[in-house]
Amino acid sequence: MVNGGGVVHTPANDPEPQDVAPVLITAAEPSYEEQLAARKRKYMLMMGIRIPCLILAGIFHDTWWLALAFVAISVPLPWMAVLIANDRPPRKAEEVNRYEREPTLIENDNHRVIDG
Incomplete structure (x- = not known):
């Protein structure tokens, strides 16, 4: 696993531009509006498929x-x-x-204990 950041590539200092996926820095969900829009698209697509199926069933009524x-x-x-x-x-x-x-030690493991 790679920890930490990396080199930021900009067109000025990157001789070979690459399609690099952006780094995900948050675990946040998409906004409610984005989720709602995606759900509406799925619903409209599936209901849009139903209409042509019913029309095709009417067209092919001779082939039961x-x-x-x-x-x-x-x-x-x-x-x-x-x-x-x-x-x-x-x-x-x-x-x-x-x-x-990596966690760092506050004290050294080897230290002298003086009993008195």
């Missing part, structure tokens, strides 16, 4: 097994969309970069 498959796909989507949208985001697997130093 294909229409049934589209309906079967579209039935659990609202339930799944609500469950996924109401779930909190998963915890990040990233480790927080904290400075850890």
Whole structure:
């Protein structure tokens, strides 16, 4: 495990710019607004998939097994969309970069004791 910071690369002193992921310095969760926006996107995507499935089921009504498959796909989507949208985001697997130093001794281990 690497402890402590590192070299800061800027375009002026970095001859070869690299795509380096930023260092995670906090264990804070995303803001409530960001979480809500992500949950809304997931919900809208899943409910948006349901509409084409129902339309395709109507188009392929002559091929009963294909229409049934589209309906079967579209039935659990609202339930799944609500469950996924109401779930909190998963915890990040990233480790927080904290400075850890070796503890130092206040006194030396070898010292004389005078009995009196």
